[in-house]
Amino acid sequence: MNSGVITAMKPRTFRRHFRESFKNLRRNGWMTFAAVSAVTVTLLLTGVFLVIMLNLNKVATDIENDVEVRVHIKLIAEEADKEQLKMQIESIPEVESVDYSSKEEELQNIIQDMGSDFSLFEQSNPLYDVFIVKTARPQDTPDTARKIEQFEYTETAVYGEEKVENLFSFMKTARNTGAVLVAGLLFTAMFLISNTIKITIFARRKEIEIMKLVGATNGFIRWPFLLEGLWIGLLGSLIPITAIAVGYYYAEQALSARLSAHFIEFIGYLPLVLPVTGLLFIIAIFIGIWGSFISVRRFLNV
Amino acid sequence: MIEMQHVTKKYPNGVTALSGVDVKIKQGEFVYIVGPSGAGKSTFIKLIYREEKPSEGRVMVGGINTATLRQRSIPTLRRQVGVVFQDFKLLPLLNVYENVAFALEVIEEEPAVIYKRVMEVLELIGLKHKARMLPAELSGGEQQRIAIARSIVNHPKVVIADEPTGNLDPDTSWDIMRLFETINEQGTTIVMATHNKEIVNTIRRRVIAIENGRIARDEQRGDYGYEA
Numbered sequence: 001m002n003s004g005v006i007t008a009m010k011p012r013t014f015r016r017h018f019r020e021s022f023k024n025l026r027r028n029g030w031m032t033f034a035a036v037s038a039v040t041v042t043l044l045l046t047g048v049f050l051v052i053m054l055n056l057n058k059v060a061t062d063i064e065n066d067v068e069v070r071v072h073i074k075l076i077a078e079e080a081d082k083e084q085l086k087m088q089i090e091s092i093p094e095v096e097s098v099d100y101s102s103k104e105e106e107l108q109n110i111i112q113d114m115g116s117d118f119s120l121f122e123q124s125n126p127l128y129d130v131f132i133v134k135t136a137r138p139q140d141t142p143d144t145a146r147k148i149e150q151f152e153y154t155e156t157a158v159y160g161e162e163k164v165e166n167l168f169s170f171m172k173t174a175r176n177t178g179a180v181l182v183a184g185l186l187f188t189a190m191f192l193i194s195n196t197i198k199i200t201i202f203a204r205r206k207e208i209e210i211m212k213l214v215g216a217t218n219g220f221i222r223w224p225f226l227l228e229g230l231w232i233g234l235l236g237s238l239i240p241i242t243a244i245a246v247g248y249y250y251a252e253q254a255l256s257a258r259l260s261a262h263f264i265e266f267i268g269y270l271p272l273v274l275p276v277t278g279l280l281f282i283i284a285i286f287i288g289i290w291g292s293f294i295s296v297r298r299f300l301n302v
Numbered sequence: 303m304i305e306m307q308h309v310t311k312k313y314p315n316g317v318t319a320l321s322g323v324d325v326k327i328k329q330g331e332f333v334y335i336v337g338p339s340g341a342g343k344s345t346f347i348k349l350i351y352r353e354e355k356p357s358e359g360r361v362m363v364g365g366i367n368t369a370t371l372r373q374r375s376i377p378t379l380r381r382q383v384g385v386v387f388q389d390f391k392l393l394p395l396l397n398v399y400e401n402v403a404f405a406l407e408v409i410e411e412e413p414a415v416i417y418k419r420v421m422e423v424l425e426l427i428g429l430k431h432k433a434r435m436l437p438a439e440l441s442g443g444e445q446q447r448i449a450i451a452r453s454i455v456n457h458p459k460v461v462i463a464d465e466p467t468g469n470l471d472p473d474t475s476w477d478i479m480r481l482f483e484t485i486n487e488q489g490t491t492i493v494m495a496t497h498n499k500e501i502v503n504t505i506r507r508r509v510i511a512i513e514n515g516r517i518a519r520d521e522q523r524g525d526y527g528y529e530a
Binding site for chain 1: 376379391409
């Protein structure tokens with residue numbers, strides 16, 4: 001007897017909800033505007049901040065990845081001894097690559113960097129032959145250097161001790177702070193947007209009450225609101241997504257040209273813009289629907 | 303049609319609004335519910351459209367036991383019961399046509415049927431020419447007529463009215479009463495809570511008087527019985 005109400009939604013009814021959701025956006029003009037602008041502002045902030053954080057992270061990672069151990073090989077080492085040292089180094093699990101650079105090559109590098117004055121040293125090269133060692137994780141560099149120091153044919157193993165360790169601890173703090181800020185911003189965005197939607201629905205609780213009085217099922221009442229939430233999310237994401245897509249295009253061009261001299265490289269256009277705008281898009285849709293769902297549910301169950 | 307057996311309603315705050323109420327209302331009857339303010343009239347009305355559940359006893363409406371009705375099945379009951387309030391409860395952003403059509407949309411009626419039926423009802427209440435206007439552009443009496451149109455558009459077996467003339471001037475109130483009489487003549491049961499002595503004493507129908515949560519009087523063709 002009571003089962004008559006709970007039937008699958010007819011396509012006609014779904015079209016009705018669709019139409020109704022658009023009409024409601026228009027009928028509740030100011031409320032729609034408030035909700036859409038809440039989404040716009042918070043997503044814009046989140047998006048811009050994400051872009052900055054991701055790029056800082058990229059720069060930090062690049063710098064970290066440049067960290068290497070330079071192993072000076074004892075002058076007395078024969079070819080076979082060098083081979084033995086290389087194998088010893090490679091046997092350290094953290095080590096990713098070991099490259100040999102002879103003292104002649106080293107000198108050429110210096111001459112290239114510092115100028116031809118240094119070609120005087122070609123007469124009597126004061127440098128060592130070196131192994132350039134990279135670890136899989138930059139953080140393992142200090143320990144690895146210490147281990148390499150113990151080997152028989154190692155003169156010294158240098159990696160810029162103090163500086164590198166300071167850099168690592170700074171990067172760690174910066175990353176954690178950034179992650180917390182992004183999480184906080186996302187949370188604020190969700191909270192603000194769902195609250196705005198809640199207020200717009202609160203203003204329409206009478207509407208829900210009347211729908212229930214004339215025998216609307218909860219599903220029937222909920223659908224237009226969920227769709228409205230979806231449209232609000234979509235509308236609100238338009239400006240942030242466009243702003244980031246266009247803004248990063250110019251920002252990347254302008255800054256890359258200026259900073260490439262300092263070996264700082266930003267994330268490429270598409271690899272950054274696609275995930276960030278994609279994320280904003282998903283957040284917008286999710287928050288819109290979820291905000292509506294939570295708010296309507298409150299009034300349905302009373 | 304409507305049957306209450308030993309119905310008691312206690313609210314969570316300790317107030318007992320009704321106690322030991324036994325009533326039977328047959329299909330097609332026209333019943334006034336009268337009594338002092340706070341006597342339990344509104345609770346009586348709310349029990350019928352399952353806004354409230356009885357604390358004890360049974361309330362049967364059109365064969366449905368409202369006490370055991372599951373939350374999700376309440377719409378089934380509401381579709382058999384039209385409701386009219388003192389404050390009209392129209393949706394301010396929908397026009398007249400949309401407000402009335404709404405009750406049919408929720409039962410997923412065919413669009414062609416909705417149009418035909420809404421126009422019929424608007425014709426009946428004499429507001430067909432104002433179908434595109436918003437409630438705020440109409441007088442109180444006109445708004446109440448739209449609320450009545452909405453309550454009957456899906457052919458409910460019973461229309462419940464809680465002080466339907468409470469906000470209206472005397473002339474308009476008579477118009478509204480004539481509309482209820484017309485609806486009743488077509489076989490719809492009417493249960494109306496009212497304070498309007500003149501109406502009750504003029505349009506003589508069954509009167510159920512509630513005092514202190516009990517039925518004090520139940521007379522066919524009764525009178526208001528209180529000094530207004």
